[in-house]
Amino acid sequence: MELLTNEIRPYAWGSRTAIAAIQGRQVPSAGPEAELWMGAHPAAPSRLTSSGQPLNEAIAADPEGMLGAKTVGEFAARLPFLLKLLAADQPLSLQVHPTADTARRGFEAEEAAGIPVDAPERNYRDPHHKPELLVAVSDFEGLCGYRAPEETGVLLSKLQLPSLERIIGVIARDVGGSGITLATVTRALLAAPAERRAILAEEVSAAAARRVDTVPEPAATAYRLVTELSKYYPGDVGVLSPLLLNPVRLSPGEAIYIPPGTPHAYLRGVGIEIMAASDNVLRGGMTSKHVDASELLRVVDYSIYEEPVLQPTPVAPGVVEWPTPVREFRLRRFRVGGLYPTISLPTDGPQIVFCLSGRVRADDGAGEVLLGPGEAAFGAARDDGQLTLTGFGEVYQATTAV
Template identity: 45%
Template sequence: MELLRNAVRPYAWGSRTTIAELLGLPVPAPHPQAELWMGSHPGDPSVLIDAGCTLLERIDADPEGQLGAPTARRWGNRLPFLLKILAAEEPLSMQAHPSAEQAAEGWAREEALGIPRDAAHRNYPDPTAKPELVCALTEFHALAGFRDPHRTVELLDAVRTPGLSPHIDLLAGQPDSDGLRALFTTWITLPSTALQALMPDLLEACVLHVKDHGEFSLECRTVLELAERYPGDAGVLAALLLNRLVLGPGEAIYLPAGNLHAYLHGTAVEILANSDNILRGGLTPKHVDVPELLRVLDFRCGPMPVNSGTASGRVRVYRTDAPEFELSRVDWAEGEDETVALGGPAPRILVCTDGAVEVECGGTTLIVTRGSSAWLCAADPAPLARPVSGTACQVFVATVGS
């Protein structure tokens, strides 16, 4: 059981205040801070503070002791998950992630072609899948999953323009996954001249719909905001096809392979398979590989399920079908001091997002304060957690899938 020092990723869409304030650093930060990485991904592994080595080095030196024999065998001596604090001040790129089979094939193909793993046009820097779950810490806005096409036709009808009419009719004539695939493919491959001709009337229709307080005002406002940030980007059109979500604190969404999504604004805890494979679909100046994106996208449609977790005593578990990870949350109100068992021995990362928590393993204790995190290896005794000094406290615990 050891405290971690974690890397901050300074992507342009990040916040200058959220992560800095969480870590107790000067605010505002000199540059945007987008993600706090906790784990052993080779791109930015956490450091075990007392030992002075990285978590990746520790696991490589003793995979069975750190991960447990079953996890080490199943995942090739790798920690299979990565935990993050995500702070989105501006929208992230629209993206999807491959399945395990797609990732293995794509990685082998790009390795054979000799594409450097850090190349801007590389799709598969890792050979593994990247399912993910994001759990809101603040109100969190996102686009995720293809909306029911009948509902999307209603939205498009509400902002119908002469240029948009053939596209609406295409989906109305086949309001299913195949129709969504056809319309998305049409939009993502539109020549820039056609896109530029289509957008002004559509944006004007969205403005009018918002002014009239129409049923789809939130969706239209999102399109207008995206168009301002990414003029001439086909992802602005694609946003019309996706569920527009507003998550409250503690609510989560699970994004399996092939789910097209874009995080728009807010702070969240994110857990994902230990991979950085991204197929972008727009809202970015970065590389967009349209054929490869279309190969991995899942066009199944309908409302995006919101996961509020399942309570077991004070522990709330966000269950998914991802074998790589499981996320749980524990909250204590001010004055509460109940000791909570965090389960049997297993590889875990614990991060405190409010207050301070005392973690005990076999008679050894560790204080984890707000913004701090700790590594608990499989050889550690089953941990117990309790808040420090009766203050309100919240911790998230990441481990392998059950």
């Protein structure tokens, strides 16, 4: 295995303590530290520490040797996943990622229109989908997927605002089924004229703040979140999203899987995130970045997401994973030490191994590295490959599911 040098993305919502503390650096850090990227994404590729070579260039120089024939056959000459350590001190934008089909067509259309790939108004920066899985490392709060419309109807009714009556009426009639109702309600909020959106956001957050202490669940949590979000993003209609989306509160080890088209927002906490390697994000609010509401409305999956929280599934002594239908990635957590001072599992595909805590020796059969907290290593694909961990600590392994 080869030790990696990884870049930290300094987005404004990032924590000044979490990533620095994990890596044993001085706390607080000089600026916000939002995401540690481990992978070969061209926007911030990891480097092979020994040579300084960016991982995407090392892969381009020897795709089959690095990724294996199976991965190259299915995903071409690119590492299909990106692993992140994410630390949010403030809410991130309300967002949706496109399906593979939408991403490919959107990318081609924007290329044909001559919009530079790094232009702020560009929606599709690459032709790939971006399903993602987030595993909580601390308590983690977010919003993920639609609630049942009846639930949204009750949450809106209890606010007792005349300006919401039309939307409540749409939900009560529920003509055409929940998908059409949710599409109509989302459009009525996100695609309303800017002035009306701002007034609605202000009215609803004021009403939620007035009632938050007197209502039972699930209204209490929804109104609390609306109230909190409106402090960060006053007048932004995205702050109403807790009324439409499922609030999720993860304990360490629990996860959320976000299929393409599923609206979501991360609110606060530290997590390990794995996704198909892509930068395609459509934002619906709570951001200073580009918002393209009409494209977002076209891409959203308006089905109800009943159970967004995933529990870890044991795969071997000391090892769990969070199964998803995605072929680009598979994430496993190893707890080495105590009863299991050495754990070994077969692994054929390319792998990135990240040590969250402790100190472990990681060996893929081609060579071993010593990993401390916050450090990661890359292992090329090997026939009859493996991962053997020895020592004491909590380690995450990212690989493909092909």
